[in-house]
Amino acid sequence: MNEPVRDRLATLRRGLHRHPEPAWREFYTTARLVEELRAIGVDELAIGPDAYDPGDRMAVPDEEALAPWLERARENGADEKLLERMAGGNTGAVAVLERGDGPAIGLRVDIDALFIEESTAAEHDPAAEGFRSEFEGTMHACGHDVHMTWGLAALEAVAESDFSGRFVVFFQPAEEQSGGGQPMAESEFAADLDYLLAAHVGLDHPTGEVVAGIEKPLAMCHVDVTIEGTSAHAGKAPNEGDNAMHAMGTAIENAYAIPRHADGMTRINVGYAEAGTASNVIAEQAHMEAEARGETTHLMEYAKTRLERVMQSAARMHGCRADVDVVSESPRADSDPQLVDVVAAAAGEVHGVERVVPTAEFGASEDATFLMDRVQREGGLAAYLIVGTDHPGSHHTPTFDVDETSLEHGVDVLVGTVRELERRHPIPRGDAVGGQ
Template identity: 30%
Template sequence: MGNKIDLIKIRRDLHRIPELGFREFKTQQYLLGVIQNLSTERVEIKTWRTGIIVKIHGHNPTKTIGYRADIDGLPIIEETGLDFLSEHPTEMHACGHDFHMTIALGVLANIIESPLKDDVVFIFQPAEEGPGGAEPMLQSQELKEWMPDMILALHVAPEYPVGTIAIKTGLLFANTSELFIDLKGKGGHAAYPHLTNDMVVAACSLVSQLQSVVSRNIDPLDSAVVTIGKITGGTVQNVIAENARLEGTMRTLSSEAMEKVKNRVQSLVKGIEIGYDCECTIDFGSGYYQVYNNEPLTREFMDFVEQETEATIFECKEAMTGEDFGYMLRDIPGFMFWLGVDSPYGLHHSKLDPKEDAIQLAVNALTAYLMTKGN
């Protein structure tokens, strides 16, 4: 299976042209070229912004099965030293979306060659890394016309060996939200602090207070994370900072906990405004809904993989990672799983180098599953 196209070449071609969310113009054209070369009278193709939706008509359909692959890259300078290094110096497929697209194309090629009884829709979705393509794509007329009855997707996992599919029923990935806080006080000469309102001091105090949100406001049996990843403020060493900015992320294992975290952050920021006589604004930016795997479909898939494929199932724990595929699973029954790719460097690392052996294994397993599920 999967030999109709050169999967390794495709992966390396895609790895060379990573593009950020809703700017995947080269990627879209490359994917369209491969898909159009495979097309038959049973295949229909639509585009949505920089994404692609492909429908393979079944010969006697009673349902539509969806498969989603995300297509964007990250603003990371690649340091892998690979012969097929990114040609875009400040962008990289550091989250494995080059693998995701290649696997989807391999499965698509197999289904085109051996059409199922049921319809299959392949969704090549832009902007997973930001600002989020799944939710607006779900609302698009293009996808509404071909809305799947069930849907599945995968994500590469550097920590698992090739041959492993890690999955669990229920919650797999967390609810996420960005966090941006701007503080504005009164700047001035470093020698006269009593005439100013120092926003570096205020920002440092706020960072410390934010660390109490999880430890003192979230049930110890629940889980949440508040991380401040970036602080900016001030201009030069001898001027007291008039402005400061905190940038971070929040993650929880329940939507209720996310609301508690947001409410507590707002309360702490109001306290900073009073205590440091400053003005603050909060922007929660974009956030992703939890990835929640449908139990019957997930169990069915796990049993199939164990009995009918070369892959090994590992029942993993939930993770604090975020994925906008959660919006699709909110509206459509389905599941996502981790695919082992055995790299010493993790997701979003400039040296991530997944093992390409995982590509064919995933194509074979998914093709076999869809052949069974759609016939």
């Protein structure tokens, strides 16, 4: 591990790809990152509960769900002392370089994976070349293995340079559940940042293309709903039951009938539903997992409020009770034009980057917006950039992979932006963009 990160980008990324872990279960991943960070040598390293207040976390699994992943990390050689510090699912880390006077710059990269079984097809490079996921049913299907590699390599490059200022890298857990952005944003490490960068690979932009800043990420919330009814014999005495399944069906139908809003786009989806035990039993319990999104934070709140009301009303209509739990959410925050200009200038100097797109609509959701929003509210600038890659499968599919050429592109764009910010600081803010 004495070999510089920059000289083993593909090897590092492939190692992370082999060991994907979902939200708040990134025990091995965090331990592996800490090894690299200690080898790089940073001025401050906060791990797990030292990086944020555990009480600020969202969408945290129970101990029963966490335990197998903790044990798996132990079996794979994760440091026992680190695992003890991450008890309760307190994963992730923040690394800080303190290098004298200059701008305070943050970089956020996400570290979690998805519950997707990775392809075994011969044409799928990770399977063909021996770095397919070793954790069955879980996969880095959104490029977070690339993002972590960028974060480590950018940190190393800045540490070895004559950079003057403060550089903070957030290795954030639980992005896929929108659970880790808020605690990182509420932490002391996010205070007084002049600039905040976040980055994503691909998103249908090809290798050689960079989007300097996204616009219109959707504000969103995840909602879990449990409907409690009364069981009864479906043939002998159906009138004695309160049918949770019937209530669930009404709730789903009415959720999709929530009126759209005149001020902008909203989205509602019920993505998971289950109820009942047998054909001759009136179901006494039903469970749903749903989401609401909006073009602005205000519109998401509208959709969320209507969704909660529909769930409660449908339950009452059928004599049942609904427990509606908003397990996580994230606001909208747009990239600041002044920082987008800096990213674009830096990207234009990177070898292999053939096209720089100033801005593009994101069209999805991201809890990096918590960090962006805090920095913007406190007078700083934020930008979320995309480094293109040719990916044979779409994001969140079993065949997702990346063109590893984008590893170098991402590092160079990020490091170039950091150094350009150092040179130009302070950048006049102008008209605020911020969260909406």
